[in-house]
Amino acid sequence: MKQYFEHYYTEKRDAIWQNALELFENRKGIDDNTIINRQIKFINNSGITGKNKYKSVDYLKQYFNTCNNNHKIKGIAEQTFYNSVLCKIN
Numbered sequence: 001m002k003q004y005f006e007h008y009y010t011e012k013r014d015a016i017w018q019n020a021l022e023l024f025e026n027r028k029g030i031d032d033n034t035i036i037n038r039q040i041k042f043i044n045n046s047g048i049t050g051k052n053k054y055k056s057v058d059y060l061k062q063y064f065n066t067c068n069n070n071h072k073i074k075g076i077a078e079q080t081f082y083n084s085v086l087c088k089i090n
Helices: 006-025 032-046 055-069 071-086
Strands: none
Touching: 006 032, 006 055, 006 071, 032 055, 055 071
């Protein structure tokens, strides 16, 4: 079993959040489920473990559910997503 330092995992977590942000910014013309599946695949390929490894997927789902159910608050949902993700990226 390899032992890694916390810096290694921090870089992986930052890469996961950065990927979520890039998928979100390039979402035009892409299905919601495709974006979520790409994020899940990226997380699984990163090899990180933990109970909150799919937190970025939860944020994406929350945004898509809000926008699909109520188009009036799409701007607020988008700003909430940006604020949540940007505070996670170091």
